[in-house]
Amino acid sequence: MIESSSAVQQLSALAQAARLAIFRRLVVAGPAGLCPSELQAELALTPSVLSFHLKELKTAGLLTVRPDGRHLYYAADFAAMTGLIAYLTENCCADSTADACCETAPCATS
Template structure:
């Protein structure tokens, strides 16, 4: 992942509504959610939700698919994993790190 992509993704997630939207979509998995379901879950007006979905999409963190009359949004897991890999690339000075250790390595 390129540094500019990382900056764009982190900037997009650095807003409470967008972070909450993204986390809901991660939980939803490949099933995804419609804007109506997202708006209802987060109590966001349609125009506000649309703005935030556009920002997350432009950062590459969401995908969108039309199913009949509905749009379905999904978290872009490959992009999310690329972001996490970039952030932890030099963790533990290159040594293997076990995620659930009592004492974190980093």
């Protein structure tokens, strides 16, 4: 379980539209991650802006970085993401007597 200060840092990092979009895209990419040029093209961010946001997410412990030759690949840190979700839901419905409190709703299909 993560500490409260880590949760605050991670939530603060995600509380910005561009960083949230970057993180969500890296979650979709999976453990292989993406190089910054791919993120830049998909999210229409300048290199300096993308670099700043990647640094903030990495500092918050939400990303991993893997060098591959001359390239760096950024990936979501799935253990950190799972830890944050666990922290947020640790006491879910602890004071409730309702059985359905923490059940997830079924996905809507089109």
